[in-house]
Amino acid sequence: MKASREDKDILDKLEDFFDSKVQPKVKEIEELLKKEIELGKLKAESLIEYDPDSSFSYLSAFLLDKGVAAIHPSSKFLVARVLKAMDLDEASTVVEFGPAEGVMTRRILHSMPEDGTLLSIELNPHFVKAVRRIRDPRLRVVQGDVQEVEKHMAKLGIGKADVVVSGIPFSFFDLEGRHRLLDKIHSALKPNGRFVAYQVTTHLIPILKEHFKNVSHRLELRNLPPHFVFIAKK
Numbered sequence: 028m029k030a031s032r033e034d035k036d037i038l039d040k041l042e043d044f045f046d047s048k049v050q051p052k053v054k055e056i057e058e059l060l061k062k063e064i065e066l067g068k069l070k071a072e073s074l075i076e077y078d079p080d081s082s083f084s085y086l087s088a089f090l091l092d093k094g095v096a097a098i099h100p101s102s103k104f105l106v107a108r109v110l111k112a113m114d115l116d117e118a119s120t121v122v123e124f125g126p127a128e129g130v131m132t133r134r135i136l137h138s139m140p141e142d143g144t145l146l147s148i149e150l151n152p153h154f155v156k157a158v159r160r161i162r163d164p165r166l167r168v169v170q171g172d173v174q175e176v177e178k179h180m181a182k183l184g185i186g187k188a189d190v191v192v193s194g195i196p197f198s199f200f201d202l203e204g205r206h207r208l209l210d211k212i213h214s215a216l217k218p219n220g221r222f223v224a225y226q227v228t229t230h231l232i233p234i235l236k237e238h239f240k241n242v243s244h245r246l247e248l249r250n251l252p253p254h255f256v257f258i259a260k261k
């Protein structure tokens with residue numbers, strides 16, 4: 028398939044971004060880790076013990092569990108873009124997939140109405156403990172699989188959602204699993220609800236279009252790696 032002019036421009040931009048921003052940052056993190064180990068401040072083996080108070084907690088969680096899918100939380104730019112896409116002013120019920128240590132969770136709570144409910148579903152037990160440290164009566168944290176979203180909502184007596192937001196890579200699921208999950212998300216939403224997903228690739232677009240009437244996307248370069256943000260309206 029031939030790449031369009033627009034696709035080529037995006038790919039060129041991504042390449043420049045990787046060369047100028049990503050590579051130096053990775054080098055910087057590598058140097059920092061080496062220095063901390065040399066100075067005896069950090070033991071290499073402690074990287075594979077999850078310590079919620081360590082600056083490397085997220086990296087440890089990733090080393091222990093590939094399902095974590097990222098070595099650090101979303102950047103403030105990606106968080107801001109996702110939050111804008113969620114349009115939370117009047118969202119009384121929100122469901123979050125994969126909060127990890129809660130970088131999005133905190134901002135969602137900040138933007139939600141005072142009488143709202145946020146259900147965050149996370150599989151990784153370390154992250155569940157970390158996100159349960161957020162003290163907010165509107166937040167319900169469940170340790171479980173998003174593939175059972177309807178069961179988690181029913182168990183907690185949570186009605187249909189205004190917004191479902193997901194940072195989970197859909198590449199974790201086969202094609203049938205992706206359709207099954209999108210069906211569940213669609214039926215978990217109110218009639219005018221929206222599904223917002225942030226992903227590294229665009230492979231979700233055609234599948235989203237099969238389930239939702241209106242699908243749009245934005246690219247956020249200021250994240251490592253850059254992410255697409257999809258808005259799918261019911």
Ligand SMILES: C[S@@+](CC[C@H](N)C(=O)[O-])C[C@H]1O[C@@H](n2cnc3c(N)ncnc32)[C@H](O)[C@@H]1O
Pocket residue numbers: 094095096097099100101124125126127128129130131148149150151154171172173174194195196199
């Ligand atoms: C890429 S991280 C997103 C983290 C965070 N929301 C952020 O913006 O930095 C994906 C998260 O989804 C969780 N996860 C992966 N598969 C899951 C599943 N099937 N059910 C629930 N959580 C899952 C991982 O443990 C991880 O915390």
